[in-house]
Amino acid sequence: ATPSLVPAAVAALVALLVVTIGVFAVALDLGPTDAVYTALTNAFGDVGLTDAESWVKVFGVAVMVIGAVLIGIVLTHLTAVFTANRLEEQAGRRARRMRGHVVIAGLGMVGFRVERLLDELGVTTVVIERNDSRFREAAAFHSPVLSGDVRLRENQERAGIVDAAGIVACTDDDVTNVSACVQARRLNPSIRTVARIFDDELADRLGGFGIDKALSMSGVAAGAFVGAATDERAARRLSVGSLELVAFRYTVDRDVAQDEVLAWREQGLRIVAAAPPGEPAGPPASVADGLRPGTEIVVAGPEDVLRTCLFG
Known part of the structure; x- marks a missing residue:
């Protein structure tokens, strides 16, 4: 249940009970207390309208169905709130550690x-x-x-x-x-x-x-737009503190085993994204088992490391 739906469901449930109390009070000739009791029990499925007129029975069935739907919406929302609070508490405990x-x-x-x-x-x-x-x-x-x-x-x-x-x-x-x-x-x-x-x-x-x-x-x-306008494969230079890095697109021209990819990582080369032939671009984990010829990758790292790893 969406949060905006819950207030409307509560209001509809209250209105349904008020109308039901009035109908039962008149149709069954009940006092206020008995009318409230009959309306509440009928809304929760306890039917006691055996001797009532047909239209009252139909009304009672409608009240049960509508009441069940409205109560379900409210209870679903309360359950979602309780679950969200529990997950929030667990996340907070993880963060504090x-x-x-x-x-x-x-x-x-x-x-x-x-x-x-x-x-x-x-x-x-x-x-x-x-x-x-x-x-x-x-x-x-x-x-x-x-x-x-x-x-x-x-x-x-x-x-x-x-x-x-x-x-x-x-x-x-x-x-x-x-x-x-x-x-x-x-x-x-x-x-x-x-x-x-x-x-x-x-x-x-x-x-x-x-x-x-x-x-x-x-x-x-700005630099990325300029580079893309002149050469989509041009190297982009960026700084992280005092560390100078280079990033660019590269097409793999041979089979690269998983061990070699891990060796690149240890030397400082990072695969930022990868697109195997005929597949959409994905995160580095999508090529965790290695690279095959034709795979497009975006790599980043120190310039000398990229030259050594990719171009020998």
Whole structure:
């Protein structure tokens, strides 16, 4: 049952009982107490209308059916709420036991992608999402997903921010992302903070707020658009702190065994995405058993490592 449907179901159930009490009081010549008793028992399936007129029996059957549907909607919602609360408590307990993890604020497309990439790198994460997200169940399979406003101290404490290594604030609101990073720095002065920012000018001025890295989406995307316009396979250069990385598309021209893929990973080469011949692009796990000729992969890593692994 959707939350918006539950109030309507409760109101309809109350209205049904009121009408039923009135009908039984008049049709069966009952006093108020007996009419209430008869209406309630009839709604729950205890039929006592054997000697009543036919139309009253039909009305009683309709009341039972409609009452059962409305009660089912309410009970389904209550069960869902109870289950969600239990899952939230379990996720909170998992988060409080974690150390050196990364807290992700926001579970939209960007937040979910960050969670998956960090999981691929072996970094544990805790996600805080204020609203419902279509990625919640998928993310919860790997990481605790908590509900709440990431700007609030209590929600960050639930996510174990004091023992976290970093926070990535990637909601779709600049103020929320900045506030989340500032609050995290108050609770954990040594934490590394990364904020997703839409305003280019704001991104350039956030160093004074104690935010280690403010990423402007338009600035990050500009290089990719230029590269795609000139050469879709051109190498994209990016920096992570003092580490200079290169990313580009590569077509595998030979069979690459699983052991060799693992060796690439140990040297620092990461497969970000892969598309085997005739198949759609998927996550790195889709080629965990190795690569076959014709597979398109997106790789990232230090330039010298990529040259050694891919070009000898």
